[in-house]
Amino acid sequence: MSFLNETHDPSLQSWIESANLPDNGFPVQNLPFGVFRPTGTTEGFRPCVGIGDKVLDLAALSSTNPFQAEAAEALAACMSTTLNRLMALTPAHWSALRLALSRALRKGSDLQKLIEPLLYNQASIDLGLPATISDYTDFYISIHHATAVGRQFRPDNPLLPNYKWIPIGYHGRASTIGVSGQTFPRPIGQTRPVTEGGQPGFGPSTRLDYELELGIFIGQGNEAGKRVPLRQAESCVFGFCVLNDWSARDLQAWEYQPLGPFLAKNFASTISPWVITLDALAPFRTAPARPTGDPQPLPYLDSVGNREYGAFEVELEVLLSTRLSREQEQAPFMLARSNFRDAYWTAAQLVAHHTVNGCSLRPGDLLGTGTLSGPHAGQEGSLLETTQGGKKPVQLPWGEERTFLQDHDEVTLKAFCRKPGYPMISLGACSGRVLPALIDDL
């Protein structure tokens, strides 16, 4: 066998036929976690696992808990409204539950009769925010993004001297993280004065942007004061989602000195509803992109294993629809494609760095990767890059153009893993729509 363990056997098929369709994204090799409730109900959300075009209600399954040992403990932690209790367990628990679910959902399982009544069609459910997020940290791990943005401010010296040494990060806002489908009014705020020393502008942002990111959900955390060494860092990672870190560039330019972005970011951040475990992504491990000749990371950020397989191949896409394109029933336009493998720092390095000073992470905490731009044209993870700060509008096939986002624009981010001979693993999609600014009370 060349696969990592039996859950990665590419020949596995599910007794749920939709899971076996090519490129459906939710084969029995994926098994992403989320929380759901039937559409139209006001029941509490409850944990589920996605399989084909269905979800399996894990809270219901836990009431008859057919699993053993750690898998049973992990399933019991799904008697909850969020994934936090499951996240707070250990990688051994997560892997045991994954193996038990894989066996239960593959062809020939003797649990099919028990499970069938606990399935819901994805078309008839709503998916919620997978976890209560206590703290949200956003990083900046694409050197291509950092360089492109830096070039707009400092053409001669785009990359700051700390970039190749420190995974730069800052704290974001947890209260406005929403799940795919989130809408928000265009943010209002101050903008840089037209003349130096003059009065700042004030009103709806005119440079509203998306940022193409992945989110990293922390599983087991660490006590304050106890750092997580790099070799253990992945044991703190429960899984990945897709993240749009909406950004108001005009607000950001005026407010961000000297303490960083604030109102330019904290009005909304949108994540996909599915959390894809490290186990599901294991077949897509690869070496990080740090070029030969760049400085070796300091020891706390460096390990042999991290150098060899610390990164993941995850394909990323940005799609845009507008009110006009939807009226005309045009397909969304693909603005950019990139790949997580091009990131400069790995998830493990983010955890090791975040905790090196004793900062504690808690189950359900979210780390954003920062905008995942690639090295080439067409791989820009934000309009700031695509349009070179608004100077080069993007032409949309239905006759409109964009420098930044207009009202009613909807941005969808997608992420998935593909390789020959293995079923496609979807990380889900993350959609959000800009509503007009609320200005009645101004």
Next chain:
Amino acid sequence: MSFLNETHDPSLQSWIESANLPDNGFPVQNLPFGVFRPTGTTEGFRPCVGIGDKVLDLAALSSTNPFQAEAAEALAACMSTTLNRLMALTPAHWSALRLALSRALRKGSDLQKLIEPLLYNQASIDLGLPATISDYTDFYISIHHATAVGRQFRPDNPLLPNYKWIPIGYHGRASTIGVSGQTFPRPIGQTRPVTEGGQPGFGPSTRLDYELELGIFIGQGNEAGKRVPLRQAESCVFGFCVLNDWSARDLQAWEYQPLGPFLAKNFASTISPWVITLDALAPFRTAPARPTGDPQPLPYLDSVGNREYGAFEVELEVLLSTRLSREQEQAPFMLARSNFRDAYWTAAQLVAHHTVNGCSLRPGDLLGTGTLSGPHAGQEGSLLETTQGGKKPVQLPWGEERTFLQDHDEVTLKAFCRKPGYPMISLGACSGRVLPALIDDL
């Protein structure tokens, strides 16, 4: 009557005699909220109100709820392990509970018999973190601090052009906020390379500092997308505490470009256990310090009421003890004194600014004021200012000196309100101690 309402009558006396002692800080005119449990127990924390050298168990009182209407609803919200449920109510509820407690605790109350068994000596309890803090935002509202720090980096242009227009703020870390008595190992991290382009330093911070701040606990919050106008902003403020925003200056200098402070701050932040309501502080309202000739704030940050009484007179003190001073039984040394009235922005302006873009605040969220330095020598709210970046050590009366904090140093911040003819209102104290760095696993 010249007082604001009957709870502010300076002649009120409590039947708890310690509350009537001069300058005890917890007279019946204060009535701060916290959470407590008897020392040595592992019971859950429960809400209490401080009075003299006692606390009144509000969870226990709520089980026989002797109050009416909104006061009864507010007391019922104290059947909890934190103050979040009480905070989520309205100013009318908070004021009604305050009035009911004032009447119950003042001399002649017919509730004395009911209440006496529910009192605990402050000496025999532990006080906990008053609320579950979902999001923590730190501001930068002392222009004296911003100018002094800016001068160290930009001698010719210390204050950035946005300062007088925007209450500069950024998101901090909620997971490492602890209550007075917090200890933490000296943080470890990267520091600026000695030679440009060289390898950064790595190890325990050698420029560890405190920051003298107040914390603002949010009561009722706002929905995402719905801003809070300035005239309503104080209705979102439940009360104040004392806050030490510990800072590692050497980590900060290397990491903070371009996204702001991160590991330099998020290893620990310490707050006092008491939350002092706006009602308790009302007799100490004053006009904000914005000098004549400075720009009028934009309309969303400006109101007549805010100009006249948006600020508060709160005296602040920083005290330092060291291992040596404690061994010698020396009194802690007062490093600085300042006053919250010198802040450039008010609590109401912080709330209005924080939400102008649609960002939602939630009950229990904490806003830090930023370091509250005053305009004069001796009013510096951090060692960075006192020692001019480590260049002028402070001489301690027991023969030591300090540029930055040493292991086992303990910093205590105190805040209180005083004026002639009115009992002193204490905001409590916030102590924290630096432990040696944990370096065994490096």
